[in-house]
Amino acid sequence: xxxxxxxxxxxxxxxxxxxxxxxxxxxxxxxxxxxxxxxxxxxxxxxxxxxxxxxxxxxxxxxxxxxxxxxxxxxxxxxxxxxxxxxxxxxxxxxxxxxxxxx
Amino acid sequence: xxxxxxxxxxxxxxxxxxxxxxxxxxxxxxxxxxxxxxxxxxxxxxxxxxxxxxxxxxxxxxxxxxxxxxxxxxxxxxxxxxxxxxxxxxxxxxxxxxxxxxxxxxxxxxxxxxxxxxxxxxxxxxxxxxxxxxxxxxxxxxxxxxxxxxxxxxxxxxxxxxxxxxxxxxxxxxxxxxxxxxxxxxxxxxxxxxxxxxxxxxxxxxxxxxxxxxxxxxxxxxxxxxxxxxxxxxxxxxxxxxxxxxxxxxxxxxxxxxxxxxxxxxxxxxxxxxxxxxxxxxxxxxxxxxxxxxxxxxxxxxxxxxxxxxxxxxxxxxxx
Numbered sequence: 313x314x315x316x317x318x319x320x321x322x323x324x325x326x327x328x329x330x331x332x333x334x335x336x337x338x339x340x341x342x343x344x345x346x347x348x349x350x351x352x353x354x355x356x357x358x359x360x361x362x363x364x365x366x367x368x369x370x371x372x373x374x375x376x377x378x379x380x381x382x383x384x385x386x387x388x389x390x391x392x393x394x395x396x397x398x399x400x401x402x403x404x405x406x407x408x409x410x411x412x413x414x415x
Numbered sequence: 416x417x418x419x420x421x422x423x424x425x426x427x428x429x430x431x432x433x434x435x436x437x438x439x440x441x442x443x444x445x446x447x448x449x450x451x452x453x454x455x456x457x458x459x460x461x462x463x464x465x466x467x468x469x470x471x472x473x474x475x476x477x478x479x480x481x482x483x484x485x486x487x488x489x490x491x492x493x494x495x496x497x498x499x500x501x502x503x504x505x506x507x508x509x510x511x512x513x514x515x516x517x518x519x520x521x522x523x524x525x526x527x528x529x530x531x532x533x534x535x536x537x538x539x540x541x542x543x544x545x546x547x548x549x550x551x552x553x554x555x556x557x558x559x560x561x562x563x564x565x566x567x568x569x570x571x572x573x574x575x576x577x578x579x580x581x582x583x584x585x586x587x588x589x590x591x592x593x594x595x596x597x598x599x600x601x602x603x604x605x606x607x608x609x610x611x612x613x614x615x616x617x618x619x620x621x622x623x624x625x626x627x628x629x630x631x632x633x634x635x636x637x638x639x640x641x642x643x644x645x646x647x648x649x650x651x652x653x654x655x656x657x658x659x660x661x662x663x664x665x666x667x668x669x670x671x672x673x674x675x676x677x678x679x680x681x682x683x684x685x686x687x688x689x690x691x692x693x694x695x696x697x698x699x700x701x702x703x704x705x706x707x708x709x710x711x712x713x714x715x716x717x718x719x720x721x722x723x724x725x726x727x728x729x730x731x732x733x734x735x
Contacts, residue, residue: 339707364725385704385705
């Protein structure tokens with residue numbers, strides 16, 4: 313049987329993750345929640361119907377955000393591959409003056 | 416000469432400008448902080464990127480590669496497709512085709528050879544005209560794109576002059592980019608190219624935009640295909656490099672390594688290796704993040720399934 317403490321911890325972490333605006337912290341919290349999630353799925357949760365419904369709704373919100381994050385990462389990878397391709401094409405025949413940002 | 420301190424800022428202004436322009440036709444966001452494009456839809460690019468793409472496609476139509484790309488020896492369309500050398504190499508071998516023992520076959524083969532020669536000659540002539548027309552169309556399209564960028568710069572400069580917080584120096588330097596682009600188109604890499612460009616009918620108009628005479632260009636293409644194509648290649652290569660440097664931060668970094676004492680000391684190979692290492696690290700970090708997100712999504716899916724089963728079990732136990 314799963315302890316009430318584990319379940320509460322799981323719910324708290326879920327809420328924290330949903331409140332977190334920063335993408336990296338959001339992922340970090342969810343990684344911490346993974347252990348609790350495994351515990352939840354292995355144990356007997358003993359929740360009423362309303363609580364389960366609420367959990368499902370929150371999980372849907374989390375998934376939406378994770379999908380968005382995945383899309384953003386794909387876009388970043390696409391940008392990176394474009395930069396790579398472009399940098400290889402470049403031949404420094406007419407270099408502009410150096411950019412201070414690189415020093 | 417452009418000022419190094421504010422060049423990046425000027426480029427950011429141009430990026431911001433491209434946001435304003437392209438939002439009328441679609442969704443594009445350009446990151447002003449990094450100087451890199453981060454469009455929601457990658458098919459829609461900033462004016463400078465579009466120009467770069469046009470130049471690349473024109474370079475391809477000229478039978479060359481974009482600067483920096485490796486070209487196989489003798490791999491040019493003009494040599495293989497249009498020149499008489501290409502024609503003769505395509506002909507069947509007369510010696511092997513005509514048997515010495517069979518006069519009829521020899522006559523037949525001779526006739527076939529004549530027909531093939533005539534056909535190939537016609538194809539070559541048509542090919543040259545077709546190629547000339549295609550290149551002329553490409554150049555006109557390219558000049559249109561350049562004009563678009565030039566007028567965007569003009570609009571930006573006019574907008575900046577109205578803003579009180581923008582210094583006069585910044586507007587002058589943004590105009591410098593425009594002047595630079597025009598110089599490259601009209602002069603290429605040296606003065607001899609400049610003369611050839613003028614003969615092709617590419618001029619600077621009074622309104623500060625470029626114009627091209629299709630008639631002159633087609634005439635030059637028909638009169639001397641190879642020279643004209645070489646001049647166009649030179650202009651496109653030079654323009655490609657300049658604009659690419661404005662667009663791509665990686666290329667800027669590469670150029671910096673070439674120009675500085677540090678870069679010269681270490682050599683271009685090391686600078687390139689450093690750039691590759693940086694790209695590799697970025698890619699690894701992104702891949703690691705992507706894997707984590709993937710694991711989390713899978714976990715979330717299985718949890719939802721588990722919760723739905725629990726809900727169903729409760730309903731069944733209640734006898735609903």
